[in-house]
Amino acid sequence: DPTLAGMVISTVGNYIGTSSIKKTAQSGNWNASGTWVGGVIPSANDSVMVRAGHTVTLNQNVQVKQLLVFGSFEMNSRELTIGKIGGDIAALAVAGNFTMNNNSVLNLNGYLKCLP
Numbered sequence: 095d096p097t098l099a100g101m102v103i104s105t106v107g108n109y110i111g112t113s114s115i116k117k118t119a120q121s122g123n124w125n126a127s128g129t130w131v132g133g134v135i136p137s138a139n140d141s142v143m144v145r146a147g148h149t150v151t152l153n154q155n156v157q158v159k160q161l162l163v164f165g166s167f168e169m170n171s172r173e174l175t176i177g178k179i180g181g182d183i184a185a186l187a188v189a190g191n192f193t194m195n196n197n198s199v200l201n202l203n204g205y206l207k208c209l210p
Contacts, residue, residue: 116140118148118165125154138178146190160184160204166191169198177203 116136122129129135129150136142141160144150148165157175161167167190177184184204186192194200 114141115143115162117143118145118150121149121165123151123153124156144190161186163188163190163192166193168193169195171196171198173199173201175201175203 116134117131118129119131120129125135127133127135136156136158138157138159140158141162142158143162144165144167146164150165150167152167152169152172152174155173155175159177161174161176162185167188176186184202186200186202186204
């Protein structure tokens, strides 16, 4: 939903700046450069957006600054850390699908927003 995406980007963008968001180019594994616009895999200081129609599979343990999910995000026996302990604003905003299976761990050093 473009309207919903715009609202979330606008709200979260006030904190992170929309130009600093790493976006998906297509569906794929987290650690595949082809999954990401510009071929750069997100790192701990990046804000990340999974676009509508894309599915990202977390196939390694990672840390990011923020995560916005408009498509699908899947983790299986992996650990995802969002935000730095004791610092910065961290956000997980989900307007799509977020799936955790088989002892996956989510460390959220910030806030969670689930959207209709």
